[in-house]
Amino acid sequence: MSTENTSFMDKLMSKVDVIAGPMTKFGQIPFIKAVVNGMVGSIGVTMVGSIFLIIYLLCSDGGLTETALLPFMKPWAGDLALINSLSMGMMAVYIVIAMGAEYAEIKGFNKTTGAVGAFFAFILLNYNAVGKLFIEGVATDALPGALEITYWGGAGVITAMVAGAIAINVIHLCYKYHIRIKLPDSVPPAISDSFSAIIPYFFIAIICWGIRTIGGLNIPEMIGQMLLPVLSAADNVVVYSLQQFLSALLWTCGLHGDNITGAVTNAFLNTWIGENNTAFLAGTAVKDLPYVWTPNLCRLSQWVSSCWPILIYMFMSSKKLPHLKPLAAICFPPAIFCIVEPIMFGLPVVLNPFLIIPFVVTHTITGALTYMLTSVGFIGKMYLALPWATPSPILGYLAPGGSIGGFIIVFINLAIGMVIFYPFWKAYEKSEVKRLEDEAAATVAANA
Known part of the structure; x- marks a missing residue:
């Protein structure tokens, strides 16, 4: 590497070091710490779901x-898909329970009380009525009392965060000001804790029931409605880049950015790839197809420029941070198939103050670059609707009917992501090494 390049990287590293302190402090905020620990605590279930999803994709037609x-x-195949649905498809449930326990421990009260209270709040924030079974989004009159679980997966993580924040802080305030039922010390702790939680749980019910049932506020739907006027049906680089920016930003906050923005964009994206296919079959050349933005265009940039570089750096940092190597090894196979929940919630990338900036930046820059290279013909316009889990290099080549540019852009975006993430990852690595050293020193001092 030349002196000039080294100097530039040193300057960039120094700029990142300036904000490393505030980013570390952000990560130590009790609520943020509880959310992150809750996500990490639920990663075992997510990992298992990812494995079964891959197996399902291999043994099912299409x-x-x-x-x-x-x-x-x-x-x-259907039985294997069920395991994924009950793990990754219910991710928010596991996160809210683990988060409630972690946040309760930070606040200094019983973890079980916190976990149950947070899950209770989550249920109340999700429903304002029961009694219908939803099959593929269509309400039926079957099985009265059934609960629809659309927002129990990735789309419901923000609701889980809100639920945990409400529940744990309500319980903490009630305990702090002695607004609870106090039983004699002779009563077993499990029974005493259960009775102590009755009044806090009552307040949780009033608050969350008021938000969802009385106020009619559905948190995930509200976010989708906010994005509707922004992501209108416009096939241009500005709107596409904005969608990539918003999707990445939502992901870093714990929301399933693809699902949320997709609720707005999927209707016209599916129409556009259909029209591309019709035009191609009618004899239109690939470069002259009407639409650039199609459902799988983002697969050539978003995860290959963010999660793939992170996985590579996890392996590279494993000597200093040994716990990263087995995590990276488990996250790697799903990431090949664009299943990124294990790394997003396992490292985690979500709410990671060191990785938020490069994550959003890489999604936006590589998204814009991919769109522009498709519009000028370097990448063929897609007209084949391949499965979303198709590995990105294969997808980029096959979806436009055989595009070398679609194959190459994946590795260009990977390289861009490696460069952008490098200084931020080194700052994260340094922070994690210091944290582990401090914890080891504290353990030694406690045992002395």
Whole structure:
């Protein structure tokens, strides 16, 4: 590396070091720490769900290929999908329970009380009525009392955060000001804690019921409605880049950015790729197809420029931070298939003050670059609707009917992500090494 390049990198590292202190302090805010620890605590379930999702894709028609790659397992495909639905598909439930326990411990009261209270708040914030079963989004009159679980997955993580914040702080305030039922010390702690939680739980019910049922506020839907006027049906680089920016920003806050922005954009994106396909079959050249922005265009940039560099740096930092190597090894196979929840919630990237900036920046820059290179013909316009889990280099080549540029752009975006993430990752690595050293020193001092 030349002296000039080294000097530039040193200057960039020094700029990142300036904000490293505030970023570290942000990560130590009790609520942020509880959310992060809750996400890490739920990662085992998410990992298992990712494994079964990959197996499901391999043994189902239309998963990764038109016909199943493991046809002998097709009879069990639906059963395998169920495990994924009950793990990754209910991610917010596991996060809110783990977060409630972690936040309660930070606040200094019983972890079980916190976990139950947070889950109670989550349920209350999700529903203003029960009694209908929803099948693929369509309400039926079957099974009265059934609960629809659309917002129990990634789209419901923000609700989980709000629920945890309300529940734990209500319980903490009630305990602080002795607004609770106090039983004699002779009563077993499990019974005493249960009775102590009755009054706080009552206040939690009033607050969350008031928000969702009386106020009619559905938090995930509210966010989608806020984005509707922003992400109108416009196939241009400005709106596309804005969508990538917002999706990344939502992800860093713990929200499933793709699902939320997709609720606004999917209707016209699916129409556009259909029109591209019709035009191609009618004899239109790939470069002259009407639309650049199609459902899978983002797969050529978003995760390959963010999660893939993070995984590489996790392996590279494993000597200083040994716990990263097994985590990276588990996260790597799902990431190949664009299943990024394990790394987003396992490292985590979500609410990680050191990684938020490069994550959003890489999504936006590589998204804009990919769009522009597609519009000028370097990447072929997509007209084949391949499965979303198709590995990005293969997708980039096949979806436009055989585009070398679609294959190459994946690795260009990977390189861009590696460069942008480098100084921020080194700051994160330095912070984590110091944290581990401080914890080791504290353990030694406690045992002395």
